[in-house]
Amino acid sequence: MLLRLSPAITLIVLAVPITLGTLCTILPAFGIFVAIGGTSLSLHGWRELFATPGFPTALRLALTTGVTATALSLLFAVGFCATAAQRPMFLFLRRWLAPLLASPHSAMALGFAFLVMPSGWLMRLLSPWATGFDRPPVDLVTVQDPLGLALVGGLMLKETPYLVLMILAASAQVPVDRTLSAARALGQRPAVAWLKAVFPQIYPQIRLPVFAVLAFSLSVVDVALILGPGSPPPLAVLATRWFADYDLGLYFPAAAAATLQLVLVIFCIVAWRAAEVPLSNAARHWIERGGSDRLSGLLVCAAGGGAIVVGALGLLSLLGMGLWSVAKAWRFPDAFPTSWQIDILVKQADHTLASAGATSAIGVLSVLVALLLTLACLENEQRRALRPGTMALWLLYVPLLVPQIAFLFGVQVLLIRTGLDGTLFAVVWAHVIFVLPYVFLSLADPFRALDPRYAAGAAALGAKPGRIFLAVKLPLLARPVLVAAAVGFAVSVGQYLPTLFAGAGRVVTLTTEAVTLAGGADRRIIGMLALAQSALPLFAYGVALAVPTLLFRNRRDLSR
Missing domain, CATH: 1.10.3720.10 (MetI-like)
Known part of the structure; x- marks a missing residue:
């Protein structure tokens, strides 16, 4: 029974908290929260949200960083799988997915911040012989930058390996070897052959994981707190700050911001799905045109190289955390700690x-x-x-x-x-x-x-x-x-x-x-x-x- x-x-277990929780977030967004005096429908929370200084920037940051991180992660993951498929180094590189996938997003973000900040490990490795800096540059903003580039990079450290894993899992359902052999027999370069013949069969199977990455990247909080700009922050961080504030009156605009975050995710998923139609038509035309496309091969290899760079940065981030945890003295521009403890x-x-x-x-x-x-x-x-x-x-x-x-x-x-x-x-x-x-x-x-x-x-x-x-x-x-x-x-x-x-x-x-x-x-x-x-x-x-x-x-x- x-x-x-x-x-x-x-x-x-899954649906009840999500359904009731979403309902209990949407109602305060429209003024219904009896516990703190909200007894009638109202748009006060929305008006306060829209009037918040920096709100357009917060919304733009959530949209641009989320979509950019997802698109680049997918591009690099596809490029890596296309370039490395059926090569001996593929099995070697796959082994390094485990530490990247196992590490939480916030841990990777902290390591990445230590890596790329003006006084971080990368700058130390390059200074002073390449940069001329004997002290950290004060006018260089690499973490919590206004455009959210550090946030995009931090998200890619986790999402690229995850999508590589999803592509590998989906590849088990596709006759990859036979398909690639047929494409190669038609004169296609290895990477382009994978992209033209294998990836169209894989993408429908990874669509939901891609949507999950998109939803997470659009609404992430912990990584955004570490790497994202703080004034104003992305929309999800703004909502979290208001929810945690002692002023109960901020619950209404906080609920409005959380509801808007939900609408933003739905809109982006629908827009992504709609964009697949013209992109698939263009890709079909490209595939049917045939021929050996040297430029496409170079672009795919470049994307694969980007994935390797992302993986290397992720591993350096993990290693950097370990160094900092036992460093006693690590003065700039020393590449490594001078004493340990x-x-x-x-x-x-x-x-x-x-x-x-x-x-x-x-x-x-x-x-x-x-x-x-x-x-x-x-x-x-x-x-x-x-x-x-x-x-x-x-x-x-x-x-x-x-x-x-x-x-x-x-x-x-x-x-x-x-x-x-x-x-x-x-x-x-x-x-x-x-x-x-x-x-x-x-x-x-x-x-x-x-x-x-x-x-x-x-x-x-x-x-x-x-x-x-x-x-x-x-x-x-x-x-x-x-x-x-x-x-x-x-x-x-x-x-x-x-x-x-x-x-x-x-x-x-x-x-x-x-x-x-x-x-x-x-x-x-x-x-x-x-x-x-x-x-x-x-x-x-x-x-x-x-x-x-x-x-x-x-x-x-x-x-x-």
């Missing part, structure tokens, strides 16, 4: 371990809930021979497509009314909303691809469905289950807004603390927190890869 109810329970690590150890413990507890609990719901849904689907359609996939992506700021404030209102705000239960539930889609998407294909003859053989020996699931399916799926758990744990570690709103500021994690201190704390403390943020997911991935090998070391096919 519980197995049959698992899809409904999963839908409730671990005193600050020892002094901050108790506090950091407490934050890491809370982060780990929330992550483990949210992953366990997500795994139970995912496995129950997949097992129910298999036992009842169900075939989920496109709508089910869209429902999974809803938490990733709806801006967090658009419904988390409403969720906080509901939690306050039920007396659950600031509790571990509330934070775990808020994390499950975002962890569950990633766990389900990571585990669904391996579960559905499991050879049904294993279960049929066990059933023929008299085993009941429950025993077949526990004794046959789970051992065979040990590695995919653990990898999905590691993915979900990494997602949980990186959650900033869900922890902030559901925890009511009383639940402290590594992410909330690192973002809070990013504005002006000791770089060594920030580096240590960011390093711990990245270390937890990497440890989870290591466990996911090592446990099956240890458990099934005498069973070759299960240990791989």
Whole structure:
């Protein structure tokens, strides 16, 4: 009975907070918030929002940085896959995706800030021999710049590897080798052959991940707080500041800003989808024209090179955080610290371990809930021979497509009314909303691809469905289950807004603390927190890869 109810329970876990939360955000935007005196429809919040100094700039920043980061990330990811496909270096470079994908957005943003700021590591590596600077240039703005270029770069450090991974996953559904051989036989260069023959088959499968990247980039808060301009900030940051203000009157314009953020995301997704039509027509004409296009090959290779540069910057960002966490003296323009220490690590150890413990507890609990719901849904689907359609996939992506700021404030209102705000239960539930889609998407294909003859053989020996699931399916799926758990744990570690709103500021994690201190704390403390943020997911991935090998070391096919 519980197995049959698992899809409904999963839908409730995802849809109820998003639906009610969005409703409780939209109503205050139009003046309805009885708790603070809003009893009638009003456009006062919108008028106050539009009259805010710098509002047009905040809206422009959200739009330009979000669309630019998404478009460039997709361009670089496609260029990398087209250039490196079927080459030996592809497997080598793929190994470096793990640390980039495991590190939370805020940790990467902190490392990137340390890397590109006027006194950052890149400037130190180039000074004074290339730049002539023997002290940091005071008139150079590279972080929190007015155009949001640093924000775009920080987003690309995470989104480019993510889209590369999505393209690789979609490639498994396409006969890549046969398709490329046919295109090469027609005289196409390798990279252009992949772009013309393989990518058109892959793009429909990665459209939803691209939309998720677009929605996130348009409404990101933690990365924007670290790398984006502060006066005025992007729209989502403006709304977050107002929600956190002691002046309750700001809730109305804050709700209006969050509602506008939702409208902006919907508009951009619709516009992106509409732009696909003329672009696909132009691409079809280009493909049908045939011929060996040297310029296109050069452009694709340049995009692939851009992806490698982005990956290198991401790895340098992670390395830079580690250096700062143990640096005692690192004066400009020294390329490396001149002295080292671990005193600050020892002094901050108790506090950091407490934050890491809370982060780990929330992550483990949210992953366990997500795994139970995912496995129950997949097992129910298999036992009842169900075939989920496109709508089910869209429902999974809803938490990733709806801006967090658009419904988390409403969720906080509901939690306050039920007396659950600031509790571990509330934070775990808020994390499950975002962890569950990633766990389900990571585990669904391996579960559905499991050879049904294993279960049929066990059933023929008299085993009941429950025993077949526990004794046959789970051992065979040990590695995919653990990898999905590691993915979900990494997602949980990186959650900033869900922890902030559901925890009511009383639940402290590594992410909330690192973002809070990013504005002006000791770089060594920030580096240590960011390093711990990245270390937890990497440890989870290591466990996911090592446990099956240890458990099934005498069973070759299960240990791989």
